[in-house]
């Protein structure tokens with residue numbers, strides 16, 4: 502018998518339950534469909550192409566890449582190779598689950614076998630005692646730890662016999678990428694595992710104290726690898742099973758945030774584009790040419806707030822931004838510029854190499870105050886003191902904002918002598934905008 506393993510967000514061969522699931526087949530076709538809906542040029546697509554090249558190398562050139570709509574392509578491949586089953590890791594995100602139902606129908610009786618998911622605990626599995634989903638992170642985490650996760654699947658390229666698709670009719674070459682202007686993390690499973698081991702052995706111990714410091718290399722930078730499944734969070738959790746130091750404990754908790762937001766989006770798919778807390782539907786946003794100009798200044802990193810500008814420029818240069826910066830710039834957009842969170846979320850999704858609908862939209866909503874477990878709306882980040890606290894020597898700002906390279910120490914956050922030539926004055930008065938944000942929040946609170 503021939504089976505298809507259709508790769509999506511699981512571009513690896515180790516700890517891959519779909520491979521165990523296909524292991525009884527005589528021959529296995531490795532398939533990836535370049536779906537136009539997801540193939541938008543940008544850093545994330547470039548990284549994906551590099552991951553595909555790495556996977557194809559690990560399969561000795563036997564990855565069948567096909568361009569088109571999976572609803573047509575997957576059944577066509579199954580027919581061409583007379584396959585009797587198609588194996589996938591389950592996709593719980595709104596687009597992915599709709600697509601999989603449509604593919605399942607189009608397969609007309611050839612089973613679509615879902616095994617595992619990109620999460621330590623599949624979305625929908627952790628429920629309250631009354632069977633309803635959690636709305637708050639901390640109790641979710643408690644239940645998630647209690648639920649536990651499976652051991653890694655013992656798989657590698659050798660557990661199935663791969664069929665060489667040769668020059669199958671539908672096959673396309675993996676497109677070349679031309680993103681030389683952006684520095685992306687090394688792509689593919691081996692690179693991700695190397696990075697993980699290095700971080701586990703050299704960085705994790707200090708993670709608890711350094712993870713909030715954008716001037717230090719204190720986090721794993723594995724988000725893109727996790728996004729595309731070059732490694733599975735279960736592999737990491739398993740590696741940490743005997744560690745109870747605070748670094749490992751906090752890292753486990755961060756992986757839980759990823760599971761939590763996927764769970765939230767699974768239960769409330771409409772929250773990809775709408776407020777989780779519907780009371781915020783009534784909040785007033787700024788509109789018009791001034792709002793558009795402010796948004797453009799934010800996007801380009803020209804707000805005159807050094808820490809905000811440094812974060813926005815790191816995003817453009819690396820397709821990645823430190824978590825503390827994501828919170829600072831998101832707070833600035835929503836509470837200092839009074840713009841809708843989804844404007845910022847869309848900009849992030851365009852540029853982030855780890856851009857993920859669940860983590861991004863809910864990270865934004867959390868910061869804007871309209872999400873789950875929200876940081877209270879009235880807690881408005883002060884960009885200047887955030888800069889001084891988390892970039893205490895000013896090194897992060899100087900790295901990303903060349904106009905400020907000659908300003909020494911932490912005065913780079915306040916610019917007591919005014920902005921140097923070429924750097925803008927602050928776009929807004931933070932103390933005033935904070936009051937505006939609180940007043941608008943007061944309007945919607947009074948109504949409920």
Ligand code: FAD
Pocket residue numbers: 712720721722723724725727728755756758759760762822823824825827828831849853855856857858860861862864865868
């Ligand atoms: P580490 O600190 O090493 O954390 C390890 C892993 O845990 C991360 O790779 C990630 O998979 C997960 N993780 C950590 N923090 C979070 C979190 N708050 N929410 C969900 N997962 C988390 N993360 C994304 O993967 N994709 C996004 O599109 C995304 N958008 C965000 C938008 C906003 C406004 C905010 C505030 C956060 C967003 N995050 C997103 C979460 C977080 O900023 C990144 O996961 C993290 O910065 C990635 O760097 P790292 O791999 O070095 O993280």
